[in-house]
Amino acid sequence: MHDLGPLLLALAAIILATKVLGDMAQRFGQPAVLGELVAGVLLGKSLLSIIDAHDAVLSALAELGVLILLFEIGLHTDLRSLRRVGSQALVVAVVGVAAPFAGGYYAAAALGLGTIQALVAGAALTATSIGISARALRDIGQLDTPEGQIVLGAAVLDDLLGLVILSVVSAIVAGAEVSVLSVARTTGLALGFVALAVTLGSMAVPPIFKVVERLRTTGALGLVALAFAFLMAVFAEAAGSAMIVGALAAGLVLHGTPQRHEIERNVTQLGYFFVPIFFAVVGASVDLQALSDPRALLVGGVLTIIGIVGKLMTGWSLRNFEGNRWLVGVAMIPRGEVGLIFAQVGLASGAIAAGEFGAIMMMVIATTLITPPWLSALTRTKARNVFDPTGEGLDDLVAGSRPTTPRATQPVKRNYKDE
Amino acid sequence: MHDLGPLLLALAAIILATKVLGDMAQRFGQPAVLGELVAGVLLGKSLLSIIDAHDAVLSALAELGVLILLFEIGLHTDLRSLRRVGSQALVVAVVGVAAPFAGGYYAAAALGLGTIQALVAGAALTATSIGISARALRDIGQLDTPEGQIVLGAAVLDDLLGLVILSVVSAIVAGAEVSVLSVARTTGLALGFVALAVTLGSMAVPPIFKVVERLRTTGALGLVALAFAFLMAVFAEAAGSAMIVGALAAGLVLHGTPQRHEIERNVTQLGYFFVPIFFAVVGASVDLQALSDPRALLVGGVLTIIGIVGKLMTGWSLRNFEGNRWLVGVAMIPRGEVGLIFAQVGLASGAIAAGEFGAIMMMVIATTLITPPWLSALTRTKARNVFDPTGEGLDDLVAGSRPTTPRATQPVKRNYKDE
Numbered sequence: 001m002h003d004l005g006p007l008l009l010a011l012a013a014i015i016l017a018t019k020v021l022g023d024m025a026q027r028f029g030q031p032a033v034l035g036e037l038v039a040g041v042l043l044g045k046s047l048l049s050i051i052d053a054h055d056a057v058l059s060a061l062a063e064l065g066v067l068i069l070l071f072e073i074g075l076h077t078d079l080r081s082l083r084r085v086g087s088q089a090l091v092v093a094v095v096g097v098a099a100p101f102a103g104g105y106y107a108a109a110a111l112g113l114g115t116i117q118a119l120v121a122g123a124a125l126t127a128t129s130i131g132i133s134a135r136a137l138r139d140i141g142q143l144d145t146p147e148g149q150i151v152l153g154a155a156v157l158d159d160l161l162g163l164v165i166l167s168v169v170s171a172i173v174a175g176a177e178v179s180v181l182s183v184a185r186t187t188g189l190a191l192g193f194v195a196l197a198v199t200l201g202s203m204a205v206p207p208i209f210k211v212v213e214r215l216r217t218t219g220a221l222g223l224v225a226l227a228f229a230f231l232m233a234v235f236a237e238a239a240g241s242a243m244i245v246g247a248l249a250a251g252l253v254l255h256g257t258p259q260r261h262e263i264e265r266n267v268t269q270l271g272y273f274f275v276p277i278f279f280a281v282v283g284a285s286v287d288l289q290a291l292s293d294p295r296a297l298l299v300g301g302v303l304t305i306i307g308i309v310g311k312l313m314t315g316w317s318l319r320n321f322e323g324n325r326w327l328v329g330v331a332m333i334p335r336g337e338v339g340l341i342f343a344q345v346g347l348a349s350g351a352i353a354a355g356e357f358g359a360i361m362m363m364v365i366a367t368t369l370i371t372p373p374w375l376s377a378l379t380r381t382k383a384r385n386v387f388d389p390t391g392e393g394l395d396d397l398v399a400g401s402r403p404t405t406p407r408a409t410q411p412v413k414r415n416y417k418d419e
Numbered sequence: 420m421h422d423l424g425p426l427l428l429a430l431a432a433i434i435l436a437t438k439v440l441g442d443m444a445q446r447f448g449q450p451a452v453l454g455e456l457v458a459g460v461l462l463g464k465s466l467l468s469i470i471d472a473h474d475a476v477l478s479a480l481a482e483l484g485v486l487i488l489l490f491e492i493g494l495h496t497d498l499r500s501l502r503r504v505g506s507q508a509l510v511v512a513v514v515g516v517a518a519p520f521a522g523g524y525y526a527a528a529a530l531g532l533g534t535i536q537a538l539v540a541g542a543a544l545t546a547t548s549i550g551i552s553a554r555a556l557r558d559i560g561q562l563d564t565p566e567g568q569i570v571l572g573a574a575v576l577d578d579l580l581g582l583v584i585l586s587v588v589s590a591i592v593a594g595a596e597v598s599v600l601s602v603a604r605t606t607g608l609a610l611g612f613v614a615l616a617v618t619l620g621s622m623a624v625p626p627i628f629k630v631v632e633r634l635r636t637t638g639a640l641g642l643v644a645l646a647f648a649f650l651m652a653v654f655a656e657a658a659g660s661a662m663i664v665g666a667l668a669a670g671l672v673l674h675g676t677p678q679r680h681e682i683e684r685n686v687t688q689l690g691y692f693f694v695p696i697f698f699a700v701v702g703a704s705v706d707l708q709a710l711s712d713p714r715a716l717l718v719g720g721v722l723t724i725i726g727i728v729g730k731l732m733t734g735w736s737l738r739n740f741e742g743n744r745w746l747v748g749v750a751m752i753p754r755g756e757v758g759l760i761f762a763q764v765g766l767a768s769g770a771i772a773a774g775e776f777g778a779i780m781m782m783v784i785a786t787t788l789i790t791p792p793w794l795s796a797l798t799r800t801k802a803r804n805v806f807d808p809t810g811e812g813l814d815d816l817v818a819g820s821r822p823t824t825p826r827a828t829q830p831v832k833r834n835y836k837d838e
Contacts (some may be wrong), residue, residue, distance in 0.1 A: 004482050004662060005653050012646035012653075019643060022636040032636055060476045063423050217441040217451055219691030224438060226692070227431040234424050234431075243423065269688035272638030273645070 010051045010058055011277070013043055018276035025372075029380065031139030033132065034372035036276045040283020053285035058277070065278030066131050067247040068271050071229040073134050073143070073152070074251015075264050079198065081149050082252070088318055089153030095317040096154060096332050097161045100125035100310030107302050116173055117356050120346040121299075123169045124360045125307050127162030129336025129368065130155035130244065131278065136372045137331055140379050147323045151331040154314070156245060160191055163242055166342060173351040189240035194249050197232060201253035209259050221259055222266020228254070282336055286365050287358070296355040300362030307367050308333055326378055334371040339364040429470045429477055430696070432462055437695035444791075448799065450558030452551065453791040455695045459702020472704035477696070484697030485550050486666040487690050490648040492553050492562070492571070493670015494683050498617065500568050501671070507737055508572025514736040515573060515751050516580045519544035519729030526721050535592055536775050539765040540718075542588045543779045544726050546581030548755025548787065549574035549663060550697065555791045556750055559798050566742045570750040573733070578661055579610055585761060592770040608659035613668050616651060620672035628678050640678055641685020647673070701755055705784050706777070715774040719781030726786050727752055745797055753790040758783040 017039035025035030043050045051058060082089070105122035113121065133155050137143040143152065164187050171178050205228070212224045229250035236246025254263055291297055315329030343360040346352040352360075436458035444454030462469045470477060501508070524541035532540065552574050556562040562571070583605050590597050624647070631643045648669035655665025673679055710716055734748030762779040765771040771779075 004479065005656060007479060008486075008649040008653050008662075012649040015642045015646040015649075019634055019636045019639040023634045023639070026635045035636075057476050057479045060423065060426060067427075215438055215442040216445045217438045217454075219688065220438040220442070222688075223434045223691055227434040230427040230431040230434075234427050237424060243427075266688060266691065269638065269641075269685060270692055272642055272685065273689055 007055070007057055010043075010055070011061075013050045014039070014277055014280045015273075017043055018280055022276070030376050031136045031372040033135045033139055033279055034369065036279035037132075037283040037368060037372075039276075040280035041286050041288075042283075043280060044284030044286060046286060046288035051280065051284045053281045059281060061274060062278040062281035063243075065271075065274035065276070065281075066244055067229060067233055068226070068267065069131055069135065069275045069278065070244045070247040071226070071251045072264070072267055072271050072275075073138070074248040074253075075255055075260060075267065076143070077149070077152065077252060078255060079252050081144075082153050085146060085150045085153055088150050088321065089157060091317050091319075092150055092154035092314040092328060092332065093157035093161060096128060096311050096314040097126045097158050097165070099313050100307055101165070103306040103310050104303055107306055108299065111299055111302065113299070113356065116351050117346075117353075119169055119172065120342060120352050121303060121356065121360060123162075123165045124339045124342035124346075125303065125310065125335065125363065126165055127158050127335065127339065128155045128311065128332045129334045129339070130159055130248075132282075132334040132336045132368055132371065133331050135275075135279075136334070136375050139372070140376055142327065142331075142375070142379060145323070145327075147327040147331070150318075150323075150328055154332065156194070156248060157191075159242055159245060160194075161187075163240075166345065169342075170345060170349070173346070173349050186240055193236055193239040193241040194245060197235065197246070197249040198252055201232075201249065202256060205253050206257050209254070209257050213259055219266055222263050222270075225250075225254055225259075225263040226267060226270070282340075282368070285340060287361060291358055291362055293355050293358060296358040297362070299356065300359035300366075303359055303363040304366040307335060307363050308370070311367075324378070327375070330371060330374050330378060333374075334368045335364045336368055339367075426474070426476055429462075429474070430480075432469045433458070433696055433699045434692075436462055437699055441695070449795050450555050450791040452554045452558055452698055453788065455698035456551075456702040456788060456791075458695075459699035460705050460707075461702075462699060463703030463705060465705060465707035470699065470703050472700050478700060480693060481697040481700035482662075484690075484693035484695070484700075485663055486648060486652055487645070487686065488550055488554065488694045488697065489663045489666040490645070490670045491683070491686055491690050491694075492557070493667040493672075494674055494679060494686065495562070496568070496571065496671060497674060498671045500563075501572050504565060504569045504572055507569050507740065508576060510736050510738075511569055511573035511733040511747060511751065512576035512580060515547060515730050515733040516545045516577050516584070518732050519726055520584070522725040522729050523722055526725055527718065530718055530721065532718070532775065535770050536765075538588055538591065539761060539771050540722060540775065540779060542581075542584045543758045543761035543765075544722065544729065544754065544782065545584055546577050546754065546758065547574045547730065547751045548753045548758070549578055549667075551701075551753040551755045551787055551790065552750050554694075554698075555753070555794050558791070559795055561746065561750075561794070561798060564742070564746075566746040566750070569737075569742075569747055573751065575613070575664060575667060576610075578664060579613075580606075582659075582661055585764065588761075589764060589768070592765070592768050605659055612655055612658040612660040613664060616654065616665070616668040617671055620651075620668065621675060624672050625676050628673070628676050632678055638685055641682050641689075644669075644673055644678075644682040645686060645689070701759075701787070704759060706780060710777055710781055712774050712777060715777040716781070718775065719778035719785075722778055722782040723785040726754060726782050727789070730786075743797070746794070749790060749793050749797060752793075753787045754783045755787055758786075 018036040021035035021039040022032035023035070026032055042048055044053060053059065101122040104125040105118045108118035108121040109115070130152070134143060134152055137148045137151065142148045164183065167186055168178055168183055209221070212221055229247045232250035233243035233246035236249065237243050254260055291300065311332040312329035314332050315325030315327070318325065318328065339360065343352070343357050343364070347354070347357045437455040440454035440458040441451035442454070445451055461467055463472060472478065520541040523544040524537045527537035527540040528534070549571070553562060553571055556567045556570065561567045583602065586605055587597055587602055628640070631640055634643070648666045651669035652662035652665035655668065656662050673682055710719065730751040731748035733751050734744030734746070737744065737747065758779065762771070762776050762783070766773070766776045
């Protein structure tokens with residue numbers, strides 16, 4: 001047995017800090033995820049240095065956490081409601097990728113960065129963090145609204161587009177030739193996976209889970225479902241898509257099975273443990289030191305503004321939309337793990353220096369931390385906010401946090417859920 | 420993000436194999452843990468090579484699994500019933516350490532092994548695997564009987580004694596002087612920890628959990644309890660005891676709180692995921708190749724017989740005991756992780772060669788695999804065995820497996836549980 005002590009201390013610290021700060025966030029009318037992110041920043045290397053975001057075991061647990069979160073979100077999402085908002089989600093995704101990419105590239109170039117640095121900066125601005133966005137929407141009870149479904153669909157799509165951009169930019173940074181054909185192939189593979197997985201899965205999965213249901217081993221149903229999500233994540237990556245997209249697709253497929261509620265119950269309890277680890281590790285990977293350089297601060301500030309404005313535009317890009325455009329735009333703002341991956345790939349390859357890395361990091365932090373309170377403020381101003389301190393709010397299917405303002409949410413105009 | 424794929428495949432394989440083989444074991448009237456161990460052997464390097472027991476992340480998850488299992492067992496155990504069997508547990512522990520140690524040492528020496536090899540072989544025979552033992556007893560509904568409580572107490576004590584022996588034998592292997600004083604100090608620290616932890620914990624913990632209960636974050640109660648178990652595990656190790664003892668002590672302390680049932684519900688669901696990983700990894704660390712050498716097979720066979728007889732004697736060492744002596748003796752048989760640790764320490768230090776390592780491994784495998792079916796047979800012959808295929812048996816507080824033979828258990832003569 002190797003030394004488990006530091007891991008146990010880190011996990012205990014994460015549990016205590018995320019639960020206490022999550023509670024405080026909720027008492028101030030904010031989503032719990034904000035408290036969990038702040039808990040991570042506190043515990044990370046910038047401040048207390050209790051957790052190391054690069055620890056192999058901890059980062060694996062965090063990645064299991066984001067997979068479980070996306071699986072839960074998929075389980076909770078009716079595919080038909082996603083399909084119904086499909087074209088709107090596509091518009092939001094394309095605008096939300098193109099506007100920040102172009103804006104980031106030109107602004108960075110104008111601030112004196114080289115072409116490659118500007119490309120990396122623009123690319124890092126593209127992908128909305130689906131985990132943070134969906135979790136913040138769920139915390140305030142807005143995930144099942146048309147706005148929430150558009151954002152969810154768009155965040156999936158822009159993750160896929162972001163991955164395509166990542167592979168193209170990585171190739172350019174490495175000095176390789178990039179052909180239109182290879183870009184089209186990557187795009188097709190990434191988008192095709194979800195369609196294929198969901199179509200095939202919807203046929204093959206129900207009979208399998210009818211058998212699984214008969215297993216006498218306790219917790220079998222939820223865990224076999226989780227194994228399915230893990231396998232779909234692996235397939236997704238193998239197909240050139242992202243693991244989180246595979247986990248989400250697994251949830252979407254299982255949403256249609258009669259065993260869905262028991263699966264949700266099992267998986268939710270696992271999520272209570274794993275999901276906050278993800279947010280704490282995202283928070284802990286923030287390096288506040290990187291913001292000491294004034295030029296990095298300037299570039300970071302400009303990128304942050306472009307990151308916010310570029311995604312806000314998505315709400316107004318929708319035609320014939322009766323919902324809350326602000327809600328869509330704001331929910332698209334957070335960049336999380338994908339932005340950090342761009343920055344890390346850029347730094348590791350030597351394409352960008354520590355200053356640009358710090359600037360991108362600043363944009364990721366700012367856009368991530370600004371979203372939960374902004375969303376919460378948007379929904380609060382739209383409805384009479386009766387604060388209910390005992391608020392049991394949503395049922396326990398909504399994992400990760402008990403929403404503070406279930407009664408403060410905007411009235412759902414068109415609820416696409418089938419129950 | 421590093422490559423998560425192999426871990427996800429390993430976890431999916433573990434989930435599917437342990438749930439399916441656990442189900443099969445139960446259909447054959449065996450405890451689910453037997454199926455989980457066999458699943459591990461199948462997936463391990465001897466056969467399918469799908470999981471690597473030495474993978475850092477997987478072994479960390481397995482260790483979290485055994486901590487959660489011991490925490491669950493502690494949560495489920497009334498300290499008063501353990502105290503009531505205290506002196507009997509002590510007798511069982513001492514006999515169960517001394518008899519196999521002496522027998523193993525002399526038999527190994529008679530078979531031509533050197534003094535140090537014989538010492539390692541004897542030491543590896545001492546400690547009952549509390550995880551496997553308690554889990555097998557729980558699977559057949561015997562953990563709360565006087566026999567089960569004696570075995571639980573004795574397994575805790577002989578783990579502590581085993582750790583003392585490990586440190587002494589390691590020191591001798593390393594050529595160090597071993598004084599009576601240092602042995603006494605190690606023993607005192609190890610035993611004192613539990614007493615102190617439980618005493619202090621019982622005073623400090625209830626007011627803390629009264630506050631924790633008011634946290635609005637979902638799952639907070641169960642997870643803060645888990646953080647407490649992790650911290651107790653770290654303290655236990657720092658005090659010279661074992662981590663699993665700390666986790667058990669944490670459970671014993673929380674058993675007395677009003678929040679116990681909600682904590683059990685939360686932790687049980689986590690156990691469904693983590694605990695089978697532990698048993699699968701124990702199974703996967705089995706190297707069937709090590710048994711190809713005839714001399715290793717002979718030594719292994721002799722050690723296995725001594726390992727079985729030495730622990731069976733514990734049942735007959737009890738005075739004025741009206742319970743089932745066979746049940747006590749058989750439940751003490753399995754050696755698991757502690758035996759493997761002895762073998763690994765011996766091999767790594769050069770004290771033993773691959774042959775002796777294989778022999779010890781064989782003893783660990785045989786004693787581990789023989790126990791669940793033997794226990795199950797013992798309880799079945801004692802009672803009318805009405806097999807109930809729908810058997811919902813025990814409540815969901817009993818995690819990890821749904822018992823196959825809840826109605827086939829021996830009538831509990833004296834139930835020390837306080838409810």
